[in-house]
Amino acid sequence: MSLWQYANPVKFLALSARVQPVLWALAAVFIGVGLIWGFFGTPDDARQGSTVKIIYLHVPAALMAINAWFMMLVASLIWLIRRHHVSALAAKAAAPVGLVMTLIALVTGAIWGQPMWGTWWAWDPRLTSFLILFLFYLGYIALWQAVEDPDTAADLTSVLCLVGSVFAVLSRYAVQFWNQGLHQGTSIPVATGNRSVADVFFYPLVMAMLGFGLLFLALVVYRTGTEIRLRRTSALRARMNRGA
Amino acid sequence: MPELGKYASEVMSAYAVSLLLLAALVGLTLWRGRAARRALEETEAEAGRRG
Amino acid sequence: MRALLLRDLRLALRAGGGFGLGLAFFLIVTMLVPFSVGPEAQLLKAIAPGVLWLGALLACLLSLDRLLALDLEDGSLELLLTAPLPLEGALAVKALAHWLTTGLPLVLAAPFLGVMLQLAAPGHLWLLASLALGTPALSVIGTFGAALTVGIKRGGLLLSLLVLPLYIPTLIFGAEVARRGAAGLDATTPLTMLAGLTLAVVALMPFAAATVLRMGLR
Numbered sequence: 001m002s003l004w005q006y007a008n009p010v011k012f013l014a015l016s017a018r019v020q021p022v023l024w025a026l027a028a029v030f031i032g033v034g035l036i037w038g039f040f041g042t043p044d045d046a047r048q049g050s051t052v053k054i055i056y057l058h059v060p061a062a063l064m065a066i067n068a069w070f071m072m073l074v075a076s077l078i079w080l081i082r083r084h085h086v087s088a089l090a091a092k093a094a095a096p097v098g099l100v101m102t103l104i105a106l107v108t109g110a111i112w113g114q115p116m117w118g119t120w121w122a123w124d125p126r127l128t129s130f131l132i133l134f135l136f137y138l139g140y141i142a143l144w145q146a147v148e149d150p151d152t153a154a155d156l157t158s159v160l161c162l163v164g165s166v167f168a169v170l171s172r173y174a175v176q177f178w179n180q181g182l183h184q185g186t187s188i189p190v191a192t193g194n195r196s197v198a199d200v201f202f203y204p205l206v207m208a209m210l211g212f213g214l215l216f217l218a219l220v221v222y223r224t225g226t227e228i229r230l231r232r233t234s235a236l237r238a239r240m241n242r243g244a
Numbered sequence: 245m246p247e248l249g250k251y252a253s254e255v256m257s258a259y260a261v262s263l264l265l266l267a268a269l270v271g272l273t274l275w276r277g278r279a280a281r282r283a284l285e286e287t288e289a290e291a292g293r294r295g
Numbered sequence: 296m297r298a299l300l301l302r303d304l305r306l307a308l309r310a311g312g313g314f315g316l317g318l319a320f321f322l323i324v325t326m327l328v329p330f331s332v333g334p335e336a337q338l339l340k341a342i343a344p345g346v347l348w349l350g351a352l353l354a355c356l357l358s359l360d361r362l363l364a365l366d367l368e369d370g371s372l373e374l375l376l377t378a379p380l381p382l383e384g385a386l387a388v389k390a391l392a393h394w395l396t397t398g399l400p401l402v403l404a405a406p407f408l409g410v411m412l413q414l415a416a417p418g419h420l421w422l423l424a425s426l427a428l429g430t431p432a433l434s435v436i437g438t439f440g441a442a443l444t445v446g447i448k449r450g451g452l453l454l455s456l457l458v459l460p461l462y463i464p465t466l467i468f469g470a471e472v473a474r475r476g477a478a479g480l481d482a483t484t485p486l487t488m489l490a491g492l493t494l495a496v497v498a499l500m501p502f503a504a505a506t507v508l509r510m511g512l513r
Contacts (some may be wrong), residue, residue: 054255059257100269143457159509160443160457225277
């Protein structure tokens with residue numbers, strides 16, 4: 001039996017029930033260990049002082065903000081091509097999680113940048129790209145809410161996710177072009193910077209990243225189950241109203 | 245508590261906001277999930293009675 | 296296709312068709328800028344290229360909901376779906392009509408409004424060029440947004456939320472051309488990027504728009 005068996009809502013719910021406790025527990029452990037180790041057990045950075053501790057929140061959140069959108073993209077494609085409802089609902093479920101991750105990345109990024117830039121917000125290319133991503137999440141979620149028919153909503157939001165992904169990449173390059181010369185040397189070592197992050201920071205960071213990833217999985221699996229139940233409830237109601 | 249020095253408020257507020265947002269997300273998720281589960285059980289029971 | 300274009304143009308140009316509203320909006324917004332940032336000439340000169348681009352963009356945005364809504368109301372959208380004309384082509388024509396009646400007037404009006412905002416002399420031509428290249432992209436991206444929200448009641452605000460982020464790359468490159476031009480710097484890099492972006496968008500978005508229009512009307 002392949003992974004596709006879980007496209008069946010009933011099988012998915014059964015899998016979800018088995019896998020949930022493990023995911024939540026592991027997420028809690030990895031996040032707990034990562035944050036506690038990072039917060040209490042690592043030194044300050046020479047240049048950034050204790051603000052380097054924000055890395056354990058900012059980098060994992062930023063990573064998941066991007067990964068969540070990518071997962072939504074894949075799920076949307078699966079819906080468009082193979083019409084598996086579970087896939088469409090999984091994309092719907094992931095969006096608010098991605099939104100919150102983006103928000104955390106933005107807020108921690110702004111707070112981290114404040115001592116460096118002397119201002120609570122700066123139009124740093126990376127922060128700006130995340131702000132645009134935040135808008136894409138908002139639009140996606142709003143479209144799901146606005147369309148009545150669930151299958152049409154799944155269709156429209158899937159195409160929006162696709163088109164949005166293309167424009168997100170375009171915007172990344174446009175934003176870099178837009179703000180290339182202004183903040184030389186003061187950009188935060190973020191996202192892809194973990195190769196240049198010293199070992200002592202690296203391991204707690206990896207723990208935190210794994211923890212956030214597991215939390216994302218736990219949340220999406222749980223939320224997809226919720227969406228499936230909501231769909232089933234309204235389908236039953238519709239059938240009862242028609243029959244009665 | 246480690247010596248956070250002059251950036252104490254920045255670090256603390258970053259952690260506070262992040263953990264709050266995560267807690268809110270998880271809390272809302274669980275609350276909505278429970279409500280959905282209950283609604284489905286009630287609807288299925290009603291459908292069973294009628295059908 | 297020509298018949299469709301002429302029909303859309305005629306509809307837009309007759310009384311009540313909304314022609315000129317976009318232009319009026321552009322004028323009003325431009326006038327509001329000095330009221331909000333103060334009349335100091337140096338400041339206005341600095342922000343003129345960007346503000347004019349933004350005003351043109353918003354004027355384009357506001358006229359998008361009439362792009363498909365009227366056709367939906369009177370049933371001609373259903374006809375388009377079943378017509379022998381490919382839907383992609385029909386939507387491209389609609390985008391063209393939108394540009395001719397909304398974008399193009401804004402392009403032509405911009406240099407005059409630039410005078411009101413103390414736009415530097417070399418900037419006028421560059422502003423014209425960047426808007427001429429950029430507004431077609433705005434029309435065609437807007438057509439996608441309108442198709443996406445076609446079945447949604449009072450979807451105007453949602454349309455804005457969905458379309459404005461998609462406008463960002465065009466705005467960045469377009470405004471950059473205008474800014475560099477006004478400062479007397481070389482603007483060919485952003486101009487090339489803008490041109491490439493518009494070409495790609497004009498070629499591909501009608502397909503995306505047709506796809507979502509079919510989905511939304513099913």
